[in-house]
Amino acid sequence: MLTLADLRTQGVPTLREVECLVVGGGTAGAVAGIAAARQGLRTLVVEQLGFLGGTQTGALVTPMMPNQVAGRPLNGGIDAEINARLNALRESGVWHDGNRGWFNPEALKLVLEELNVAAGAELLYFTVVEDVVMDGSEVRGIVVANKAGRSAILARRTIDCTGDGDVAFRAGVPCEGGDAETGTHQPFSVRFQLGNVDLARLAAFLRSLGRSDVLEDAEGSAVPLLHSAMVWGRGWPLEPLFRKAVQDGVLEERDGDYFQFFSMAGRPGELAFNCPRISEEIDGTDPFHLTRAATRGRRAVQRYLAFCRRNLPGCEAAYLVATAPLVGVRESRRIRGEYCLTAEDVLGGRKFADAIARNNYPLDIHTVRGQDKLRLVHLPEGEYHEVPYRCLVPLHVEDLLVAGRCLSASFEAQSSVRIQSNCRAMGEAAAVACAMSLTQGIPPRRVAGEALRARLRELGGNL
Template sequence: MHLFMNEPSRETPVYGEYEVVVLGGGPAGIAAAVAAARAGRSTLLIERYGFLGGMGTAAGVTNFCGLHANVHGDIRQVVHGVADDLLSRIAHLGGLNEPHALFGKTVAQAYDTAAYKIAADDLMLAAGVRVLFHALAAGVAMDEPDRISALFIETKSGRRAVLGEAFIDCSGDGDLAAWAGVRFDKGDGRDSFLYPSTMFRLNGIDPVRAGKAWEVIPQLMLKAQAEGRYVFPRKTPIVRPQKSGIEWRVNLTQIANAEGNAMDGTDADELSEAEMIGRRQIAEVAGFMKEVPGFENSYIVDIAPQVGIRETRRVRGRYTLTESDVLDCASFDDTIGVNGWPLELHLKGDVEFRWPKIPESRGFNHLPYRMTVPETVDNLWIAGRCASMTHEAQSAARVTGACFVMGQAAGTAAHLALSADCAAVDVDVPALQASLESEGAYLGRTW
């Protein structure tokens, strides 16, 4: 059996040349591309699927987390800017719920995935972003060890090269940074990550009889398991209604490999196996859900297009956000926005939340610009769940709110770096902060 094959050399056609190239169309990529384009930069957003939204649509999350924080007992929205523009478009389409309470400490906000996709398209068109769908990134070309010149992509038209002056890695997996040789960490250091889940939605629910079903489902699970009728992948269920009360989202799967560790979303074989395991678990969970009052006639209306990955690579940056930064509500002089979500650790068999002191604390930590700037490579930024964080801190700042914050800051910083002809690390931070605030972002310097 051959271990390697030599590919013949070839000339790769150039797809285009852009000032800012953004990889990944999740919340970080959306915000980064909009910020750069609004600053007047020619901007290309590259997305592997035929729609935007990242895990929010491709993995069926259907729930914005981290837009709000519990500030001394007062729950308020703390992520603004590009996020507001997207939210207003989703709301205009009738696809945005009012925020709902979680654990009595914060809120999240459900949305319709179809409305999210349409709203994101509209936002791109309004900002002047060029979007390339169905394009899978495959590697980079380097001018020098510290500078990227091109991103290689695979498309239905064949392999292409995208030339750029500034690159923003919003891939979630840190793909672009890894290809560029930037150091990264994976998982908890003990061969495991935050466990993935496959999301699904049920229809046919009686909303009146279902009521606050999320309050009774845990007890029904314990009873069903004690009777030996079901074995659940994890203990803590997250089951909530969508905009229409007849449709609910279910987050109750947990996907492990043969060793019992979380599946690695950067391993092609494990990722493939995870898809089948997730659907198999969904079939079991959906059967149990029919025992919940109001869910007797429920049926699976949608299984997410892909397994929901919470953690893979975390790229090493100029600063690494830590667990204590989150729990102690840390402040940073180079703040680009805030994270108000607690630690949400998807551990073996359960989900563990760790909160700042509520209501004693202000309930959010600053996100420093330095966590979006890699150790090396002058014209690269990292934004989203692959940014520079520890395993524990990433469990908090991987959610939508923080991703919007990092993305908008990275797109704005790329514009400033091009204007000043400087490296990412040398961007004028006060100028960056002033620009972000002028675009409606909240940096958490007053509350």
């Protein structure tokens, strides 16, 4: 943590002075950039990779999980705008249940960039946060490292969208991680894509095994939506093939802890895989853990490739298109904020006056402990809960908001609200809250949640 005086004595040059600094241009951050710039704030989005979208594009998490009641998406605003734009480009498709979020990650990179640039946000890629600049309890900006060396970016308001709460943590915000019993995190996944797959033959094979979720069409998409999965012990149709492959030495036992694939909107002949799962050394803030996950993941991908070529009709001539540049981290740090969302709030469908997002995705815990490697607990049919603004407002530190998977929530509640549509809604809400706080000359903590909610509704939010 540095002060403004430290910057002077250490000779750290100031790269930019902005009104709204968005740190991390991922799922929440890319939307925060659009929203802040549309509110008229001089906005800079700082991102370590060379593109926007974070986990969506960099970790290849291409299907957004459904978050809707009776076919109606629970979040509107920029989330809906992005989905509509991808749909219009035929780079996305609508699932049978009305979910619009099945997309081509390359198209999403472009759409997010275009929306940021059109709104007037400036982008700074290939830049990593190194430290935080503080004036007492107020966050005044960050110190970054990039090809040009070390420099400061000063800001009146900062939104931490790093997914790991990197800025909040360095600013001294209390953080938690992992489950309540042992602090164990959810596993990572190193996702990958295969090309040259005959989707029609694969679909016919899956249907012959009795899978009912192999769909012919995804509305608006030229590519049929294809989905399948296998988890040991659930009696799913691919299990015998997995068992045989383990006996033959093609797969390892752990490769059947979680296996899942989807076809990809806008990309005929490709499959995107939600695996391999990495279950050891899973602290998303430890660079060695991330490095070993990437190397272990790539080895496991080779096993899956061999398995698919041997066992899945339509995949005989498949090749590896890509392994994800980012390790897929489901949860790492969670900040402690003015309110901590709980599993009871989620499952009880709790509503809040200062709501900024709505969710009905289940508690979805991939666990590395015990026998049962996947726990899904659904809300009652037709029910949803809300996420209060206070989950984005960190304790003790001013002029900083946090948006995305590192919000203030319990381990269980985070497993539900971390899905992409909610992260986007949090990014938009945080940016609008920054604009309101600047207009009113008050810290974000004092922005009235009910007024923020009303403003978000004016901007197209379903709140």
